[in-house]
Amino acid sequence: xxxxxxxxxxxxxxxxxxxxxxxxxxxxxxxxxxxxxxxxxxxxxxxxxxxxxxxxxxxxxxxxxxxxxxxxxx
Numbered sequence: 001x002x003x004x005x006x007x008x009x010x011x012x013x014x015x016x017x018x019x020x021x022x023x024x025x026x027x028x029x030x031x032x033x034x035x036x037x038x039x040x041x042x043x044x045x046x047x048x049x050x051x052x053x054x055x056x057x058x059x060x061x062x063x064x065x066x067x068x069x070x071x072x073x074x
Contacts, residue, residue, distance in 0.1 A: 006030060040068055047073030 008026060017024045040050055040063070050063040 041071060044068050044071040045074055 008030070013026055013029070016029050020029070043050060050068070051060040052063065053060045
């Protein structure tokens with residue numbers, strides 16, 4: 001396992017901890033973020049488009065970021 005160090009801006013981390021609860025640790029948040037990013041990379045590699053909607057299935061919003069857009073579908 002690689003030993004990776006990241007710097008998370010205090011306001012971003014505090015905001016996430018507020019939403020996730022007082023027991024949310026920076027390490028856990030980082031691991032969850034990497035797991036979600038890994039999933040997004042795998043989905044893009046399959047040629048999928050990543051979308052989100054509200055609970056009622058409203059107008060979808062496409063997730064885009066430069067690193068994901070650079071992935072070529074297999």
